[in-house]
Amino acid sequence: MKSVDHSENSILEADEILNKPLVSVLSGENFIQKPPLKKSKKAHSIPSMQKQRPSSEPLFSPSTVKWNYNSSGEKASNDLQQFHRNPFKNLIKLPPRILLLIAVLLTTSGAGVLAASFISHSHPSISLPDENSAQEALMAMLEPEPSSPPTDESALPPIPSLLAEKTYTIRRGDTLQTIASRFGVREDTIISANNLSSKSQIQVGKTLKIPNMNGIYHTVKKNESLSSISRTYGVDMTRIADANNMSSATIRIGERIFIPNAKLNASVLRNFYGETFIWPVRGQISSPFGYRTNPFSGQRTFHAAIDIVVNRGTVVKATREGKVADTGYNAVFGNYVIIRHADGYQSLYAHLDSILAKKGTSVNQGETIGRSGNTGQSTGPHLHFAIFRNGQAVDPRQYVK
DSSP states (O other), rough: OOOOOHHHHHHHHHHHTTTHHHHHHHHHHGGGOOOOOOOOOOHHOOOOGSSSSOSSSSSSSSOOOOBBTTTOOOOOOHHHHHHHGGGGGGGGGSSSSHHHHHHHHHHHHHHHHHHHHHTTTSSSSOOOOOOOOOHHHHHHHHSSSOOOOOGGGGOOOEEEEOOOOEEEETTTOOOHHHHHHHHHHOOHHHHHHOOOGGGEEEEEEEEEEEEEESEEEOOOOOOOOOHHHHHHHTTHHHHHHHHTOOOSSOOTTTTTEETTOOOOOOOHHHHHOOBBBBOOSEEEEEEEEEEOOOOOOOEEEEEOOOEEEEETTTTEOOSSSSEEEEEEEEETTTTEEEEGGGGGGEEEEEEEEOOOOTTEEOOTOOEEEEEEOOOOOOOOSEEEEEEEETTTEEEEGGGGG
């Protein structure tokens, strides 16, 4: 009787299990085998070269667990019934390394199912803005146009702490904006460093001083100290001392010191750019720009405009020339007009009784655009007047005259 190579059978059994679906393994399908067919005498006469497996077949042919058959070649019926009752009982008869392969297969598959379950539930819920909010829809029109993506701050050099100045001679085609962009500083920094009072001073051949950091210059006045200047601009006193290379906190009247990251007053910038705004109406200011207690909600909110008390039907004028960006009505502002001006400015006029401007038309400074009223969320006849620069609300009182 020919001996059986148990190691080869073990490898073939493992190969069949790994190449079968997981459901087949769990159901015990791999361990059921039909009685082997009797080989004809011709099969034993085939040359060994012809017995080689075709290239399309797997590297190992499937093999199954051996059963005890009777002399007629049929499987004992009681063994088959016992297998169907407990298909996993036969796993115990497998060699240890085959059991190890099956364990690895089951563990890996289970981990994959668990991971898929976690991944499928890992996305947080997305909160979308309320598209029905009339106020949000209106304020969205006052946002600045999208600009280039922000620069990766990690790639930028560290901010210098000691002030240094370069000189630059203005060339043909230069503007204050292009010069500021070339040196990576704000426009008001160059304005302050060179005591500029008008953009007409940006002329070809003029030499400018360019600081190596953002900020403005301050001339020390009587009774001022380094600590009081620090509080005025909201800049740490140490930063001011470091920037100016001060060895002590002692300062003198008339001394010009640099205040890192401070900004010029809006009225100074308005005068420099020649940006003049006029009052749309004249009257008492009942609610200034800034935080206040909302008369409807009772909560402390930011009032990004000024409320000017006037009688219903008062003529409302355009604060500056521009193009009417939008007109309409919503529950908060009532009848409103939005005008887009040059240099990134926009103005808003709300609670109007009537609208006399048409969307898309150009208006001159002082031209009538509507009449004041009490529409929307309003406690009485008044004009809600706002000015925005690059999408940011500014105090209109610093711009109008």
